[in-house]
Structures are given as C-alpha cells and as structure tokens.
Amino acid sequence: MTKIINVNPENVNEDILQSSDEIKLAGDIIRNGGLVAFPTETVYGLGGNALFADSSMKIYAAKGRPSDNPLIVHISEIDEVYDVAEEVSDKAGQLMEKYWPGPLTLIFKKKAVVPKETTGGLDTVAVRLPNHSIARALIKAAGVPIAAPSANTSGRPSPTRAEHVIEDLSGKIDAIIDGGSVGIGLESTIVDMTEEVPTLLRPGFYTKKMIEDVVGVCKADPVVFAKEKPVDVKPKAPGMKYRHYAPKGQLTIVYGNKDRVISKINELIIGHKENNEKVLVIATAETKDCYLCDNVLCVGERSRKGDIASHLFGVLREADDLGAEYIYSESFENDSLGEAIMNRLSKAAGYNYIEV
Ligand code: TXA
Ligand code: MG
Numbered sequence: 216m217t218k219i220i221n222v223n224p225e226n227v228n229e230d231i232l233q234s235s236d237e238i239k240l241a242g243d244i245i246r247n248g249g250l251v252a253f254p255t256e257t258v259y260g261l262g263g264n265a266l267f268a269d270s271s272m273k274i275y276a277a278k279g280r281p282s283d284n285p286l287i288v289h290i291s292e293i294d295e296v297y298d299v300a301e302e303v304s305d306k307a308g309q310l311m312e313k314y315w316p317g318p319l320t321l322i323f324k325k326k327a328v329v330p331k332e333t334t335g336g337l338d339t340v341a342v343r344l345p346n347h348s349i350a351r352a353l354i355k356a357a358g359v360p361i362a363a364p365s366a367n368t369s370g371r372p373s374p375t376r377a378e379h380v381i382e383d384l385s386g387k388i389d390a391i392i393d394g395g396s397v398g399i400g401l402e403s404t405i406v407d408m409t410e411e412v413p414t415l416l417r418p419g420f421y422t423k424k425m426i427e428d429v430v431g432v433c434k435a436d437p438v439v440f441a442k443e444k445p446v447d448v449k450p451k452a453p454g455m456k457y458r459h460y461a462p463k464g465q466l467t468i469v470y471g472n473k474d475r476v477i478s479k480i481n482e483l484i485i486g487h488k489e490n491n492e493k494v495l496v497i498a499t500a501e502t503k504d505c506y507l508c509d510n511v512l513c514v515g516e517r518s519r520k521g522d523i524a525s526h527l528f529g530v531l532r533e534a535d536d537l538g539a540e541y542i543y544s545e546s547f548e549n550d551s552l553g554e555a556i557m558n559r560l561s562k563a564a565g566y567n568y569i570e571v
Contacts, residue, residue: 224395232352242356252366252380254394255345258373260363268332277387280369285335286362291354306430307408316346318403318420349394372460372528400525416452418555444566460563462531464539470546471571479571480543495539520552
C-alpha cells in the first residue's frame with residue numbers, strides 16, 4: 216500500500232513542515248530505507264536514502280530504470296555538498312551561490328560515503344539543492360541526503376502532478392507527498408563541474424547563457440541541442456541516451472512557418488482519418504482552432520515559454536490517456552527556455568520530425 220500524504224501547497228513554511236507529524240514520518244521512511252515521492256520546483260522526485268545502496272536498488276526497481284543511469288543526490292543546505300562531493304571548484308561555488316537553491320544540478324567527484332549504486336557505477340555524483348519547501352523539509356526530516364530521479368516509470372514523461380506519480384508508482388513505493396502542481400515542469404539543468412571548463416549535460420530552466428554569465432565559457436554535450444538522432448556519440452549524462460518522455464503514440468515534430476505547419480498537419484490528419492487512425496495535435500493558444508481534428512491539446516501561448524514548459528509533460532501524458540496513435544506537435548524557438556523545451560520534445564519524438 217502506498218500512503219498518500221496531502222500537504223497544502225498554499226500553506227508551506229519549511230520550518231513548520233519539518234516538524235509536522237507527516238513530514239517526520241516521511242523522513243523516517245527514507246532514513247530507514249523506504250521510498251517516498253515528493254514535489255520539487257521542477258518535477259516530482261522518487262526519494263530514497265542516498266547513502267544506502269539498497270535504497271538506490273529499490274528506486275531502480277520501482278521505476279524499471281537501468282541501474283547504470285545515476286541518481287541525483289538532493290541536499291537541503293549549501294554546505295551539505297561537502298558531505299558527498301570532493302573537489303568543489305571556485306566556479307562551482309559561484310554557480311551554487313547564484314543559482315542554489317534552484318533547478319541546477321552539478322556533477323562532482325564523489326566521496327566514498329556515496330555508494331556506487333547511487334551513482335550508477337560512476338566516480339562522480341550529481342548534487343542538487345531544490346527550491347521547494349516540501350522537498351527541503353523532507354531532506355531535513357530524513358537527516359540524510361536524498362537520491363531522487365524523476366518519479367515516473369522509466370521512459371514515460373516526468374510527473375508534474377501527484378496524480379502522475381500515482382498513475383506510475385502506486386503500490387510500488389511507501390508514500391507519495393501530494394503538494395499540488397510543480398512550478399517549472401521540466402527537470403533541472405545539469406552541468407558537469409569535474410573539468411576546468413564546465414559542460415552542460417542537460418538544459419533546463421537555467422540556460423547555457425545563464426551558466427556562462429556566471430562562469431564564462433561552458434561547453435555543451437553534443438546530444439544537448441541535437442535535432443537529428445545523435446549517432447555514435449555517448450552522452451555524458453547516461454540518462455540522455457535512453458528513449459525518454461515518450462508517449463505511446465508516434466510523435467512527430469513539424470518545423471517551419473506557422474501557416475505551412477498548419478496545412479501540413481491538416482494534410483496528415485486527413486490521411487490518418489481515412490485510415491481510421493486516431494490522431495492528435497499539440498498546438499498553442501494561437502493555432503489550436505486551425506486543425507481539422509477533434510483531439511487538439513493546447514500547451515499554452517507561444518510567447519509564454521514558462522507555461523509551455525510547465526504543461527508539456529502533462530500534455531504528453533494526456534495524449535496517452537486519449538489513446539492517440541499519431542501525434543503531431545508544433546515546434547518552438549530554440550532560445551531561452553525553448554532550449555530545454557525542444558530538447559525534451561525531440562527526445563519524446565525519438566528525433567522524428569518533418570520540415571516544411
Ligand atoms: O529536476 C530534476 O533534476 C529532477 C528532480 C526530482 O530533482 N530529477 C531528475 O532526475 O530529473 P533523473 O534521474 O530523472 O535525471 C537525472 C539525470 C540523468 O540523465 C542522469 O544520467 C544524470 O542526471 N546524472 C546523474 N548523475 C550523473 C553523473 N554522476 N554524471 C553524469 N550524469 C549524471
Ligand atoms: Mg527522469
């Protein structure tokens with residue numbers, strides 16, 4: 216049985232939360248080797264004691280995740296980074312000061328206390344200080360760093376609401392803290408700090424430019440901005456190599472000018488209808504009424520990238536709920552938050568796209 220713990224997201228003070236009976240209980244579960252899903256500002260995480268090899272094994276099993284895909288270690292105060300990481304450079308210190316707490320994960324050499332099971336066999340550890348009072352209160356209540364991947368079944372879109380976690384993990388974990396919808400909706404930016412020049416491994420709310428504003432040059436792993444399916448490159452974040460976020464239907468991104476995209480998608484819709492195939496369109500507020508299709512899901516206004524980011528994973532899940540066999544999505548400019556949006560959308564589509 217998975218216990219559901221409700222925390223009113225409007226009423227969250229970290230100090231009060233930390234001493235509440237329910238967060239204390241959730242902290243005890245984690246410290247003693249159990250699993251609790253919890254909200255963060257990016258997506259829901261599936262937490263276990265980062266210092267217990269067994270807890271990490273349980274996380275892989277619950278998600279159906281390959282055990283060579285390392286977990287992010289969550290801490291509740293900046294200084295706790297030194298408990299798990301070796302060689303925290305000056306540049307890392309500058310990023311931590313500017314962007315922590317927040318949606319930024321940094322990779323360091325790991326300390327021996329962090330078991331290899333948590334780091335997917337690597338000598339490095341990913342560390343993040345979330346900017347969410349429930350997450351931080353839980354880490355404090357547990358009294359140990361919390362290893363937490365996104366709380367979805369491996370391969371499915373990351374969860375942005377407790378209902379998504381319940382859908383994927385109910386019956387497989389000890390508890391789920393329901394703290395309402397998350398704010399950002401895409402996972403944290405990951406930057407590898409183990410070399411002199413930092414490398415962006417996964418884009419997120421913090422863009423490459425925002426990292427460079429603090430530390431100067433930052434490289435990007437070749438898979439990060441790929442539009443085509445990367446061949447013969449091994450991503451530095453093992454998780455980026457797996458098929459990800461994918462809806463069950465076949466998703467195709469359509470690039471090009473607005474009118475051409477609309478007419479191309481309409482042409483495809485007609486073809487699918489003739490074959491009695493269930494088709495769905497992912498569109499924006501501006502274009503949602505332009506399609507000859509009953510199933511159009513709106514991700515938000517094109518100019519409001521934050522809304523698009525926060526709705527994207529939920530929309531991909533809804534496409535599954537509606538039983539769509541073929542899904543066409545408009546594309547988004549690759550600037551600012553568009554960097555992370557297009558990275559997730561391309562992966563969800565298995566890099567399937569049409570240019571018109
Ligand atoms: O926003 C987030 O980061 C969320 C919330 C729950 O904090 N967590 C999350 O975790 O997205 P997950 O497991 O879904 O993604 C972690 C990514 C994977 O791509 C993994 O390969 C990479 O981080 N990663 C973890 N440790 C690493 C390491 N030592 N070196 C390189 N990549 C690492
Ligand atoms: Mg994930």
